[in-house]
Amino acid sequence: MQVIYLSEDRFQYDIHSLFKAFYPMDNVRMIVGRPGDNEDKEKDISDNDEISFIYFDIKECEGGSCGTITLKVSEDIMDSADFFDKDKNAQGASHSTNGVTQELDNSKNALKKLIYKVLSRKTGKELPWGNLTGIRPTRIAMNIVDKGGSDNEIRKYMKDMYFVSDEKIDLSIRIARREKEILKDIDYENGYSLYIGIPFCPTTCLYCSFTSYPIGAYKNIVGDYIKCLKKEIDYVADAFEGKTLDTIYVGGGTPTTLLPDQIDELLGYVHKKLDTSRVKEFTVESGRPDSITREKLQAMKRQGCDRISVNPQTMRDETLKLIGRQHNVAQLIDSFHMAREEGFDNINMDIILGLPGETSEDVRYTMDEIKKLGPDDLTVHSLAIKRGSRLAEILKEKEIRGFSQKGDVASFNNTEEMMKIAAFGAADMGLTPYYLYRQKNISGNFENTGYAAPGKAGIYNILINEEVQSIVALGAGTVTKRVYGYDGRIERCDNVKDVKLYMEQIDEMINRKRELFSDK
Incomplete structure (x- = not known):
């Protein structure tokens, strides 16, 4: 069993899904707090279980819409990542590094990226769908297609945002474009x-x-x-x-x-x-x-x-x-x-x-x-x-x-x-x-x-x-x-x-x- 202690009661679904993706045959248990804080959830933990600690610190800027997230998984420390939560209507959705402007992830995506990198390094595995959880891959491709985006734009977005493999990106693009053709005569509005x-x-x-x-x-x-x-x-x-x-x-x-x-x-x-x-x-x-x-x-x-x-x-x-x-x-x-x-x-x-x-x-x-x-x-x-x-x-x-x-x-x-x-x-x-x-x-x-x-x-x-x-x-x-x-x-x-x-x-x-x- 994988036992993960979390520093905050946030993003549990996504963290759990990522751990299950890397450890599909293990039962994964999420516990908010430090060891010994929740005896009911800890009573059947054994010496054979693998224990991980996930500490993430979110420092928000004024207005609470952007900031920096820092992650530590057990003894493995990842660098901080800036984030921007668009749903809070903040200003400044990008930052500049060496003169190159980049769109910022929201806090959840930033955290998922950091965790994925840690687990990938720890297990030596890269997942075919990267850190993609709870999102339909073809919907991502379809949204970009609907906005007139090119296949290369889809590839870049899915690679940069979710670390999806080239093979799965190509499959998503192929299916999205075929779906669009199949549904062309469907009456959505009426x-x-x-x-x-x-x-x-x-x-x-x-x-x-x-x-x-x-x-x-x-x-x-x-x-x-x-x-x-x-x-x-x-x-x-x-x-x-x-x-x-x-x-x-x-x-x-x-x-x-x-x-x-x-x-x-x-x-x-x-x-x-x-x-x-x-x-x-x-x-x-x-x-x-x-x-x-x-x-x-x-x-x-x-x-x-x-x-x-x-x-x-x-x-x-x-x-x-x-x-x-x-x-x-x-x-x-x-x-x-x-x-x-x-x-x-x-x-x-x-x-x-x-x-x-x-x-x-x-x-x-x-x-x-x-x-x-x-x-x-x-x-x-x-x-x-x-x-x-x-x-x-x-x-x-x-x-x-x-x-x-x-x-x-x-x-x-x-x-x-x-x-x-x-x-x-x-x-x-x-x-x-x-x-x-x-x-x-x-x-x-x-x-x-x-x-x-x-x-x-x-x-x-x-x-x-x-x-x-x-x-x-x-x-x-x-x-x-x-x-x-x-x-x-x-x-x-x-x-x-x-x-x-x-x-x-x-x-x-x-x-x-x-x-x-x-x-x-």
């Missing part, structure tokens, strides 16, 4: 997208932290759940009348845990109540092959679904069993072919790099097997250790039950070689990157990337990650986002996660949305 959450799954996967409930125990209430979704759809029909519905995404959980007649009922109601004449993409996640039947595929096709997911995660049966997937590779292949037979010409597949015990050779094998199927869209995920997942609990105990040969924590590890195998494999299938996002505690400090054939890119995936259009989300555990077009401001409201509580409080869930969009 449009919206719709998300419908189905929080039921055959089983809960090892790595999953999404809201999901075992369908076997909840099948008797699915009908009532759909009735509540219909009430939310009624609200959307009233509140967004005359607006452009650009995309529909039915996710989960596993939407294909619904029966064929339930799929018909729900999706048919969407068409009945909403104007779907201008919908550019209608996706239904069908990710679990053990939940797919021909009748369900026919129901989705009948209701206008034109994009689905059939997700392997890996093409190794032993790993599928370990992570809690009930299907095997043969079922995945059968489901994919069945979907093709039913006329689906835009099929996404997801894989995860860094699954327990898997090596570069396992990734290469998975990519070779996927190439035989020829998906239209491939999403390559780096394993993220999500709070609330069973995987997080297992890592906390530093053991993997039922996987004795490779049960060490280090067996959960994505590598640069794995990322390159996946990227080259996608290119070999004629798929190019079109969206990218990162998560906290992501394996190897890498990213999740979507690759697609021409004309097959998932529009909703870009919209949800770039947050450039309002998304109305229905169902338990979903989050609605309102994007204010004139200034890019975003406000959110969420539905409760517990499915029974959601149904009991459905009127309150609708009122939350009504208040969020009250001036429409």
